[in-house]
Amino acid sequence: MLKWFDATRGFGFLVADDAQIGDVLIHFSVLQAFGRRTLPEGARVDGWAVRSVKGWQATEIIAIDTSVAVEALRERDRERIDPATLVDQAGEWEDVTVKWFNRLKGYGFLTADVRPGDVFVHMETLRRAGIAEVDPDQRLRARIVEGRKGPLAIGVALHE
Numbered sequence: 001m002l003k004w005f006d007a008t009r010g011f012g013f014l015v016a017d018d019a020q021i022g023d024v025l026i027h028f029s030v031l032q033a034f035g036r037r038t039l040p041e042g043a044r045v046d047g048w049a050v051r052s053v054k055g056w057q058a059t060e061i062i063a064i065d066t067s068v069a070v071e072a073l074r075e076r077d078r079e080r081i082d083p084a085t086l087v088d089q090a091g092e093w094e095d096v097t098v099k100w101f102n103r104l105k106g107y108g109f110l111t112a113d114v115r116p117g118d119v120f121v122h123m124e125t126l127r128r129a130g131i132a133e134v135d136p137d138q139r140l141r142a143r144i145v146e147g148r149k150g151p152l153a154i155g156v157a158l159h160e
Helices: 028-034 083-089 123-128
Strands: 002-006 011-015 023-027 044-052 055-065 094-102 107-112 118-122 139-147 150-158
Touching: 002 023, 023 028, 028 055, 083 139, 083 150, 094 118, 107 139, 118 123, 118 139, 123 150
Parallel strands: 023 055, 118 150
Antiparallel strands: 002 011, 011 023, 044 055, 094 107, 094 139, 107 118, 139 150
């Protein structure tokens, strides 16, 4: 079971099933076969480890079970607004243009035809609309609310 993992430093420690072994170092590189760079606390990990002069280290992971993990809720995540809860506050559909969108960051900005400034749009909002990709200058329609940091698109659709 995973004791802790520091994603910034790229390693953590597992608690072995055999108490005599003690902690087992796990480096992010052994998680790459599962498309992961980190694990949540409490995840069950099955695999192989070797003993070195510095102690036990995981060398191969066979299975990962995150269903029993404890996901740490970051303070900034507690403050996030679920856009779906703001639907009743949203205005009518507006014509907008994609200013820029970065898939790696998971967000971008739109410009509305009838309002000044930028409108934030999150990747999840695009996914909910069934839109996989957008390009700069692409026309869309959006429902917009006033978020904590400014205008926020809570619904988008392809422009007709």
